[in-house]
Amino acid sequence: MYKNVFALILFLTFSGSLCLAQQQKVIEDFKPSAVNQEGKQFPQVNSEGRVRVQISAPEALKVQLDIGAVKYDLVKDEKGVWTGESAPQDEGFHYYQLNIDGASVPDPNSLYFYGASRWGSGIEIPAKDQDFYAVKNVPHGQVREQIYFSKTNNTTRRCFIYTPPGYDKDTKTRYPVLYLQHGGGENETGWSAQGKAGLIMDNLIAEGKAKPFIIVMDNGSWTMARPPAGERPAAGTWPPQGWADGFMNTLLKDIIPMIDANFRTLADQKNRAMAGLSMGGMQTRVITLANPDVFSHVGMFSGGSISTEDVEKAPGFKEKVKLLFVSYGSREIENPRRGFGGDPKENTDKLKALGMNTHFYVSPQTAHEWQSWRRSLYQFAPLLFKN
Amino acid sequence: MYKNVFALILFLTFSGSLCLAQQQKVIEDFKPSAVNQEGKQFPQVNSEGRVRVQISAPEALKVQLDIGAVKYDLVKDEKGVWTGESAPQDEGFHYYQLNIDGASVPDPNSLYFYGASRWGSGIEIPAKDQDFYAVKNVPHGQVREQIYFSKTNNTTRRCFIYTPPGYDKDTKTRYPVLYLQHGGGENETGWSAQGKAGLIMDNLIAEGKAKPFIIVMDNGSWTMARPPAGERPAAGTWPPQGWADGFMNTLLKDIIPMIDANFRTLADQKNRAMAGLSMGGMQTRVITLANPDVFSHVGMFSGGSISTEDVEKAPGFKEKVKLLFVSYGSREIENPRRGFGGDPKENTDKLKALGMNTHFYVSPQTAHEWQSWRRSLYQFAPLLFKN
Numbered sequence: 001m002y003k004n005v006f007a008l009i010l011f012l013t014f015s016g017s018l019c020l021a022q023q024q025k026v027i028e029d030f031k032p033s034a035v036n037q038e039g040k041q042f043p044q045v046n047s048e049g050r051v052r053v054q055i056s057a058p059e060a061l062k063v064q065l066d067i068g069a070v071k072y073d074l075v076k077d078e079k080g081v082w083t084g085e086s087a088p089q090d091e092g093f094h095y096y097q098l099n100i101d102g103a104s105v106p107d108p109n110s111l112y113f114y115g116a117s118r119w120g121s122g123i124e125i126p127a128k129d130q131d132f133y134a135v136k137n138v139p140h141g142q143v144r145e146q147i148y149f150s151k152t153n154n155t156t157r158r159c160f161i162y163t164p165p166g167y168d169k170d171t172k173t174r175y176p177v178l179y180l181q182h183g184g185g186e187n188e189t190g191w192s193a194q195g196k197a198g199l200i201m202d203n204l205i206a207e208g209k210a211k212p213f214i215i216v217m218d219n220g221s222w223t224m225a226r227p228p229a230g231e232r233p234a235a236g237t238w239p240p241q242g243w244a245d246g247f248m249n250t251l252l253k254d255i256i257p258m259i260d261a262n263f264r265t266l267a268d269q270k271n272r273a274m275a276g277l278s279m280g281g282m283q284t285r286v287i288t289l290a291n292p293d294v295f296s297h298v299g300m301f302s303g304g305s306i307s308t309e310d311v312e313k314a315p316g317f318k319e320k321v322k323l324l325f326v327s328y329g330s331r332e333i334e335n336p337r338r339g340f341g342g343d344p345k346e347n348t349d350k351l352k353a354l355g356m357n358t359h360f361y362v363s364p365q366t367a368h369e370w371q372s373w374r375r376s377l378y379q380f381a382p383l384l385f386k387n
Numbered sequence: 388m389y390k391n392v393f394a395l396i397l398f399l400t401f402s403g404s405l406c407l408a409q410q411q412k413v414i415e416d417f418k419p420s421a422v423n424q425e426g427k428q429f430p431q432v433n434s435e436g437r438v439r440v441q442i443s444a445p446e447a448l449k450v451q452l453d454i455g456a457v458k459y460d461l462v463k464d465e466k467g468v469w470t471g472e473s474a475p476q477d478e479g480f481h482y483y484q485l486n487i488d489g490a491s492v493p494d495p496n497s498l499y500f501y502g503a504s505r506w507g508s509g510i511e512i513p514a515k516d517q518d519f520y521a522v523k524n525v526p527h528g529q530v531r532e533q534i535y536f537s538k539t540n541n542t543t544r545r546c547f548i549y550t551p552p553g554y555d556k557d558t559k560t561r562y563p564v565l566y567l568q569h570g571g572g573e574n575e576t577g578w579s580a581q582g583k584a585g586l587i588m589d590n591l592i593a594e595g596k597a598k599p600f601i602i603v604m605d606n607g608s609w610t611m612a613r614p615p616a617g618e619r620p621a622a623g624t625w626p627p628q629g630w631a632d633g634f635m636n637t638l639l640k641d642i643i644p645m646i647d648a649n650f651r652t653l654a655d656q657k658n659r660a661m662a663g664l665s666m667g668g669m670q671t672r673v674i675t676l677a678n679p680d681v682f683s684h685v686g687m688f689s690g691g692s693i694s695t696e697d698v699e700k701a702p703g704f705k706e707k708v709k710l711l712f713v714s715y716g717s718r719e720i721e722n723p724r725r726g727f728g729g730d731p732k733e734n735t736d737k738l739k740a741l742g743m744n745t746h747f748y749v750s751p752q753t754a755h756e757w758q759s760w761r762r763s764l765y766q767f768a769p770l771l772f773k774n
Contacts, residue, residue: 037506038574057490061446080489098492102467103444105485105492112499112506119424119499135543140534145579147527147589156522168649171558187425192532202534262555
């Protein structure tokens with residue numbers, strides 16, 4: 001009996017140590033993240049994709065790294081510097097923050113990005129395919145910040161416009177346009193900063209894989225694109241009401257006319273595309289279903305899909321839309337979001353069977369995050385404006 | 388005796404209360420800062436220019452607001468939310484940070500700006516003259532992000548280019564160019580974000596007060612513009628060596644040729660200006676003294692001045708430079724920085740007496756900060772390219 005208890009204690013102690021050893025087995029090949037502030041050595045990432053942060057907080061009682069919805073305790077050294085690391089993260093970009101004695105704050109060492117409805121820290125886990133968005137010595141387009149007055153919203157707004165390399169050189173060429181939307185809690189800076197849309201296009205164009213086109217990145221947030229109360233369409237009006245309408249009005253009445261008036265666009269349906277991620281994909285669905293005379297190419301990244309029923313209720317959509325591209329991160333497909341008109345692959349395949357030019361793409365080993373959307377743009381852009 | 392002691396106690400108590408009352412006499416008309424993150428109610432500013440911050444940090448022992456090189460203790464309420472305010476601040480833009488149990492971090496409620504060699508919080512104290520940089524319903528230029536390859540540094544670099552309203556409409560007009568530099572610890576984003584250079588120009592052009600011109604804002608930091616070791620000029624070489632040389636080479640060999648090749652510039656000396664603030668002013672001094680065949684208009688904002696001795700050692704400068712503009716904040720002049728070739732007003736007046744077109748400007752009641760430099764640009768721009 002005593003022997004058994006002793007053995008049990010030994011077993012528990014041993015397995016406890018094993019567990020501890022497993023938790024602490026961290027490969028010591030950390031390198032500073034690519035989106036650190038200039039000259040900052042932390043945060044760092046190792047070959048497993050663990051994130052290690054460091055901050056001086058001599059009087060703090062508890063400091064945590066908060067990434068991927070998990071909080072990791074940091075450890076304080078004798079100088080009051082706290083250090084610690086996360087479990088391995090997926091390849092690509094992630095938002096994170098620090099918690100210092102209950103205060104959620106940005107890490108003072110990282111660059112800042114707008115997501116989760118706030119400017120906060122970001123980190124890059126080097127991806128095996130990161131070459132497609134690397135800064136290379138190729139001709140670079142410009143990302144232009146444009147302030148403009150919106151009659152729909154009765155206010156000045158801001159958007160970013162990517163113009164392809166050579167746009168200013170040959171002033172006779174006109175270009176197709178992609179209207180490209182961010183997700184919920186993000187804004188007009190997202191596609192250019194964390195999405196690396198400009199670099200993806202520069203590289204695709206340099207390799208001859210995509211036609212040069214203009215990309216317009218505006219703010220589709222409900223709070224930023226809400227029409228004045230008197231001008232909101234009544235409930236029950238087609239197209240479907242809600243969060244998409246404010247932006248639809250702004251896009252159709254203000255943004256597209258402003259872009260066509262100020263840039264050398266090919267200002268017709270066959271040269272106009274819309275795409276978006278997450279909430280931006282849902283907006284793309286509502287807006288393009290209601291306006292097949294305006295857009296010919298449609299992209300929805302982690303933002304639902306379009307069903308045969310949708311198409312039946314949208315006169316002209318099936319005939320006039322030349323490309324429907326639907327994509328997800330693989331970790332989303334493992335746990336699919338069926339809330340927006342059924343299974344996205346099944347929906348997309350059904351439309352292909354009906355004769356539409358549809359594409360379904362799954363980003364390997366990524367979730368509802370920017371690496372899925374960078375890859376989606378990289379897959380989508382070469383398909384645009386080919387017909 | 389007892390009466391006297393009693394009177395003394397009364398007096399001390401009363402004067403102590405007075406002192407406390409004076410410290411606490413804060414006018415309760417706080418409003419959210421103009422550079423808060425979307426939807427955030429804090430930080431706030433009152434009519435005295437006091438800054439009030441608020442942050443939830445339930446387990447923190449001490450939280451401070453750090454602004455203008457002074458730290459102010461915040462007070463915790465029963466929910467763990469800390470609140471407190473600073474002494475009145477000068478009008479205009481200021482960097483600040485929070486200290487949470489010894490950790491210096493950005494305030495999670497503000498927008499972030501690059502200064503003091505880090506991305507951190509900023510606040511706007513409304514200025515009586517803020518109309519000149521307000522967002523108005525006038526034609527707006529663009530601020531363009533351009534990535535380019537620099538042979539001098541053997542790396543890709545980034546700059547921002549302001550193109551005036553109408554630049555894309557009339558593709559025959561060519562424009563003069565101002566090369567406009569940030570200060571030490573800042574970067575190529577400063578003039579556009581905290582400096583509001585684009586808005587200042589949009590408003591000046593709309594009122595017909597300034598000629599439309601292009602502004603190039605690049606990174607002049609020593610760390611970003613340092614030539615490879617073998618290519619650094621030997622000590623004692625004219626022009627003066629040090630922090631300016633790396634950027635001078637980059638500017639003359641890479642940036643100006645890239646801009647002239649890609650924008651519709653008037654690519655000659657009489658249509659090319661250089662200006663900068665603080666370190667950027669010192670760089671302007673060194674670079675324009677050494678290159679009077681390249682630049683015709685010169686601006687130094689809180690960054691020293693040019694003496695008659697400087698001009699005597701710089702052949703052609705006196706004859707070829709059509710404008711020398713020197714400015715300071717009034718609080719700097721009260722405590723003048725005489726380290727760069729003598730008293731700035733005296734130096735500038737002497738050059739005027741020698742026949743040069745010089746201007747000396749003092750920004751009222753501002754220090755070595757962005758409000759001085761916004762006002763300097765507003766004064767400087769209308770003088771440019773008039774002859």
